[in-house]
Amino acid sequence: MSLVFTNDNCVGCNKCISTCSCLGANIHVEEDGTSRIQVDGDKCIACGACFDVCKHNAREFNDDTERFFQDLARGERISILIAPAFKANYPAEYEQALGGLKRAGVNRMISISFAADITTWGYINYVQQNNFLGGISQPCPAVVGYIERYIPELIPKLFPVHSPMMCGAVYAKKYMGVTDKLAFISPCIAKKMEIDDPNCGGYISYNVTFDHLMKYMRRNNLFGAPCTDEIEYGLGSEYPMPGGLKENVFWFLGESVFVRQMEGEKHMYEYLEKNKTRIANGATPYLFIDALNCSQGCLYGTATEPEKNETEDALYELLKIREECKKDIKKSPWSKKHTPEERLKLLNKQFEKLNLNDFLRRYTDKSANCKTEIPSRAELDAIFTEMKKDTEAKRHIDCSCCGYENCTEMATAIHNGYNVKENCIHYIKDMVEYEKMEIKALADEINTQKIEIAEMVEMINAEFDGLNCSVEQMEAGNNANADESTGISQDVLNVTDFCRKLEDSLDEISELLAELKDNNDQVVNIATKTNLLALNASIEAARAGEAGRGFSVVASEINELAISSKETAGNSNDGQNKIEKAIREIMKEAQELLGVVDKVCNRTQNLAASTEEIAASSASVTEISSSIKDKLQTLVDDLC
Numbered sequence: 001m002s003l004v005f006t007n008d009n010c011v012g013c014n015k016c017i018s019t020c021s022c023l024g025a026n027i028h029v030e031e032d033g034t035s036r037i038q039v040d041g042d043k044c045i046a047c048g049a050c051f052d053v054c055k056h057n058a059r060e061f062n063d064d065t066e067r068f069f070q071d072l073a074r075g076e077r078i079s080i081l082i083a084p085a086f087k088a089n090y091p092a093e094y095e096q097a098l099g100g101l102k103r104a105g106v107n108r109m110i111s112i113s114f115a116a117d118i119t120t121w122g123y124i125n126y127v128q129q130n131n132f133l134g135g136i137s138q139p140c141p142a143v144v145g146y147i148e149r150y151i152p153e154l155i156p157k158l159f160p161v162h163s164p165m166m167c168g169a170v171y172a173k174k175y176m177g178v179t180d181k182l183a184f185i186s187p188c189i190a191k192k193m194e195i196d197d198p199n200c201g202g203y204i205s206y207n208v209t210f211d212h213l214m215k216y217m218r219r220n221n222l223f224g225a226p227c228t229d230e231i232e233y234g235l236g237s238e239y240p241m242p243g244g245l246k247e248n249v250f251w252f253l254g255e256s257v258f259v260r261q262m263e264g265e266k267h268m269y270e271y272l273e274k275n276k277t278r279i280a281n282g283a284t285p286y287l288f289i290d291a292l293n294c295s296q297g298c299l300y301g302t303a304t305e306p307e308k309n310e311t312e313d314a315l316y317e318l319l320k321i322r323e324e325c326k327k328d329i330k331k332s333p334w335s336k337k338h339t340p341e342e343r344l345k346l347l348n349k350q351f352e353k354l355n356l357n358d359f360l361r362r363y364t365d366k367s368a369n370c371k372t373e374i375p376s377r378a379e380l381d382a383i384f385t386e387m388k389k390d391t392e393a394k395r396h397i398d399c400s401c402c403g404y405e406n407c408t409e410m411a412t413a414i415h416n417g418y419n420v421k422e423n424c425i426h427y428i429k430d431m432v433e434y435e436k437m438e439i440k441a442l443a444d445e446i447n448t449q450k451i452e453i454a455e456m457v458e459m460i461n462a463e464f465d466g467l468n469c470s471v472e473q474m475e476a477g478n479n480a481n482a483d484e485s486t487g488i489s490q491d492v493l494n495v496t497d498f499c500r501k502l503e504d505s506l507d508e509i510s511e512l513l514a515e516l517k518d519n520n521d522q523v524v525n526i527a528t529k530t531n532l533l534a535l536n537a538s539i540e541a542a543r544a545g546e547a548g549r550g551f552s553v554v555a556s557e558i559n560e561l562a563i564s565s566k567e568t569a570g571n572s573n574d575g576q577n578k579i580e581k582a583i584r585e586i587m588k589e590a591q592e593l594l595g596v597v598d599k600v601c602n603r604t605q606n607l608a609a610s611t612e613e614i615a616a617s618s619a620s621v622t623e624i625s626s627s628i629k630d631k632l633q634t635l636v637d638d639l640c
Contacts, residue, residue, distance in 0.1 A: 002041030003062055003192055004050070010036045010058035014423065016050035017403025021269035022150065023372050023412070026050070026403070028419040035423070042369045045145035046190035047293050048302030049265035061189045063303065064206035065216055068183050071206075072105040079108035079180040081168045081204070082229055084116065085187045085240035085299045088318040089210060089308050099224030100217055107180050108172075111229040115168030116239040117333075120248040121351045122161035122359045124344065127287065129356075132159070134279065135288045136272075137245055139163040141194035142293035142302075146269055148363055149370040153280045154272065159288065160360045162200075164239055165191060167359050169203035174358055181205040185213060187240070187301030190293070199362045209303030240299035241318060246290040252333070252347055254340040258285055263292035375415040383411040387421045388430040401425040 012035030017026045025043040029036050039059075050059050072078055080101060087094045098109055119139065126132055138144050138159050147154045162170065165184055172178040183206035184191060192207040194200055217223060239245060246259040262271050268291060278284050294301055299318060300309045308314060333346035375383065389395045389407065398406040402423050404413060413419040421427050 001062060002039045002044060003046050003189060004039050004041075004044050004048075005060055005062070006036060006038050007058055007060050009056045011056055012036050012423075013056070014401065014403035015053040015055070016059065017419075018400060019049040019053045019266060020403075021045075021047065021049070021146065021266055022370070023404075023409070024370065024416060024418045026418070028423050042366075043149065045142045045149065045293075046193060046302065047142045047146075047265050047269075048189055051302065052265070061209075061303065063186075063189070063192060063209045063212050064183070065208050065212035068206040068208050069104065069216065071181070075105070077107055077180040078105070078183055078206070079110065079172070079178055080106050080183045080185055080208075081115070081165060081172070082109060082111045082185045083165070083187050083210075083240070083298065084111065084113040085301065085304070085314065085318070086185050086210060087111075088240065088299060088314045089187070089304060090214070091317045093214075093223070095226035095228060096223040097214070097217060098229065099227040100222040101224075102227050103224040104222060106183075108178060109227070109229045110168060110172060110176075110231055112164045112168045112184075113239070114231045115171060116164035116244075116248070117347070118167040118171060118351060118354065118359060119161060119164045119239075120245070120252065121347055121354070122167065122356060123159060123245070123288070124249065124252060125348075125356055126159065126161055126360075133288070134282045134284045134286055135159050136279070137288060137290050139165075139239070139245065140292045140294075140298075141188065141190040143268065143272075143291045144363065145190060145193055145366075146272070148366045150269075150367065151272055151276050152365040152367045154276055155363045155365060157279055157282075158363055160362065162359045162361050163194065165194070166200055166203065166361070170201075170358055171354075173203055175354070183208050186210065187298050187304045189302040191303075197364075199364060210301075211303050211305050214305060240297050240301075241315070242292060242295070242297040243290055244297060249287070250340075252340055252344040253287075257287045260284070260286040260289045262289055263297065264295040265293055267295070268293055372412065372416050375412060379415060380408065380411050383414050383421070387411070387414075387424055387427045388434075389426075394426070397426055399425065 012028065014037065016037050017028075020026050022043050022045060025040050025045070026037045027040055029038050046061070051061075068078070082098075090097060101109070123137070127135075135157050136143070136147070136154065136159065138161070141163070144158060147158060161167075165186075169182050169184075172182065182204045184195065184204050186207050186209050188207075189209065195204045195207050239248070241247070242263050243259075243261040246261050249257065249259055262268055272279070272291075275284070279289070292298070296309070296315075299314050333343045333350055335343070338346065384390075384395050384407075389397075395407050400406075402410045402419065402425070404410040404419075407424075410419065410424060414421055
């Protein structure tokens with residue numbers, strides 16, 4: 001878990017990036033469509049600069065306050081080490097707060113002001129014993145964290161003497177015999193990194209910050225009867241002030257020594273970067289550099305309550321404490337009466353039983369996880385091209401809106417995945433202009449298309465007018481066809497009736513012809529018989545002579561009649577045969593006609609039904625085409 005983290009208030013405004021000295025400690029991310037700046041715990045040094053600039057209260061920090069009280073409640077034996085700034089920040093609540101902690105189960109309460117005196121003793125002795133000149137003070141864990149992560153070449157220049165907090169813990173454990181767990185009442189977020197650093201031996205278990213501690217105690221009403229810390233101390237109480245270590249060294253070595261005082265969340269690290277070569281090579285004229293992250297020192301540290309930073313009340317209180325320590329006590333190393341040499345002598349005497357090696361520490365090069373890859377020229381060009389920075393002028397706008405000092409630094413952050421091109425305001429501006437041009441071109445094209453569509457709709461409407469006219473004509477013609485079809489159907493039915501009647505009549509004629517044939521046959525038979533009778537009569541008349549002459553004439557006429565009847569019957573039969581043949585052919589053709597008429601009748605009936613369907617469909621076509629025409633007109637109106 002990152003020591004400093006981003007909460008849900010973040011709006012991705014980039015202020016934290018702009019104030020941060022550690023490239024890559026702040027990473028732009030997109031979460032649920034919202035831009036946020038997250039913290040990379042490996043790269044963050046907990047300098048607190050982002051807290052100072054964030055107007056959205058989007059940054060928070062972790063400490064051990066909750067766990068500290070939980071362990072007390074479980075009966076853990078815990079003693080506390082108290083930062084000198086605690087009394088200065090809470091002069092009215094200091095003793096009641098200590099009383100409340102005592103009531104909550106805290107065993108011993110030790111002010112780190114005395115441990116700051118040990119640190120001063122350690123610095124002076126280490127310089128004198130090792131001729132360690134031009135080093136960098138290390139009471140500030142943010143400064144140590146920055147050097148370990150970003151300027152590892154300066155690690156040899158870090159003082160190997162522990163901070164006041166750690167000197168106090170070592171003293172409590174090794175010289176006072178305290179076996180309790182230790183908690184540090186702390187004004188600093190970054191002290192958690194120092195406490196957890198393996199180089200610090202695990203002496204301290206909790207970083208309990210002023211801010212979280214006092215809020216917890218007020219929330220749970222934990223203040224108790226007044227109580228004071230246990231150990232007397234000297235000028236170590238002024239360590240929280242900017243230049244506090246320097247002032248202590250001056251007190252013992254005199255002001256002829258040159259100590260470079262440097263502090264400020266961003267200024268501090270810019271100074272180290274600009275002067276790292278000189279510092280690393282020992283080319284500075286300083287006894288050492290008194291380096292602090294916070295511009296107002298630990299007195300207004302990163303974990304103090306924000307409202308305390310709005311006044312100088314804490315500074316006034318600290319000045320009172322300092323003056324109290326400089327009282328003219330004869331054997332005190334801090335007495336104003338003594339010279340620096342006398343004070344140093346008394347200081348060494350006070351701590352003569354201490355082993356300097358007990359208060360020394362080591363450092364670790366942590367730069368491997370914090371290296372930023374510098375893109376090549378070609379890689380930079382590719383990134384700038386993606387950012388629409390196609391000219392040298394655009395590549396050096398350096399507006400810092402993205403949070404970085406210049407466009408190259410932003411491109412470097414993009415190359416390393418710390419940020420995205422969309423976080424460049426000029427890229428967004430160019431994209432907006434580009435989109436604006438595209439939208440205008442698209443709008444012009446749409447207007448042209450609207451005109452073309454309107455014209456096409458007008459043409460279609462004209463076509464629909466023609467279609468409606470054609471449909472109306474078709475409907476009228478179809479209605480006429482329906483009437484004609486009905487009439488034709490009726491006429492065809494009449495033809496069918498006629499054909500059937502003709503067939504019946506032909507059948508009757510056939511029957512009459514058959515009867516006529518029978519009659520003709522009878523006539524022929526009778527004529528044959530009559531012819532024989534006439535022949536017999538002629539013979540008899542001849543025999544009768546003159547008397548039979550008249551009868552002979554009659555017989556002759558009967559014979560002629562018979563012959564004539566026979567011929568007539570024969571001719572009748574020939575005609576009858578021709579008639580029968582003709583009738584058969586007529587009947588055959590009548591049957592064929594009847595079949596055709598039936599088909600015509602069926603088709604005519606189907607045509608009539610189709611005509612009715614066509615009429616219904618025509619009405620539907622007219623209705624739909626009218627609806628389409630109305631909708632097209634609405635479309636034209638909307639387009640216009």
